[in-house]
Amino acid sequence: MDTRRGRTNRRRFLLIAGLPLLTLGGGMTYLLWPQPYRIPVRTDLEPLNERFRPHLGELTGAHWLGYDVDDEAGGGRSLPSPDSRVRLVGVARLAPGGAAAIVGAPGRTFTSAAPSALPHALDPYLPAAAVWQHSPEFDAYANRETPGARPSGMYLFDTARDLVCFDLLYLHT
Template structure:
């Protein structure tokens, strides 16, 4: 009888101690599991950026960017959407004095802005922490209108542009809608 009580106590202990450990282990596995969908690679090629953004930003250099379909789930079993939404997001250098030339135009009324939000993790290392960003909704409208007029076959753009005049940097986050 005493031996049976020892087995019962041990089982009770293992149940009480093991259940929280299993729960924590399952929770950590869930949190660490890779997200489904595409993992775009950071690109450095300039031709696609200069074709789309160059007409209103100038010749870009030293770019780090991503371009991907935000609706792509990464599985072959889903039905493709009739509309594609391609996000082009990144950072690039402008020609010397280019950021100051754009932000200095009074018709766009640039103002101080915070750091870019919703930045993909793969790009975080390419934006300087000490950058002083400037933004203008007026410039966004101008650039999106120029992009739509100049590049109608490349989708309808909707984007946001931030400039750092000290480093001649532009951060762009543009969504192209293809219908």
């Protein structure tokens, strides 16, 4: 009976001492494990208005991301690439009536469309009930090449909320 009591005491000791050690070890592992790089959602309007004002007018609110597609780690590349690809993606609010004015302009055909696979960080800012409209003619108009950059991508408009959803890739040469 004495040997049985010794085993019970040893098990009790291991349980009491081991559980906190396992918890501490698990917590430290979680803290030290490399986390995926997350790009913060931006709300500043100046960079967007600078790019989009000629095509969209003045933006009054935005949630967007701008990042180098080739820089997966997010730490900044040490050597510049000969062709830097920057993705500019987000949702912005136009001036009242702005989306309806763009969609109703002559010479462009708008049809129903859905946003492409946007980064999950933007999900809270995309209204579930939005009715998005897209026009390849508007994309061609807004994505004109500028000195040093070639944009490509699409713009979607929700006229009920005066929203534009943009997903663009700028190739800087």
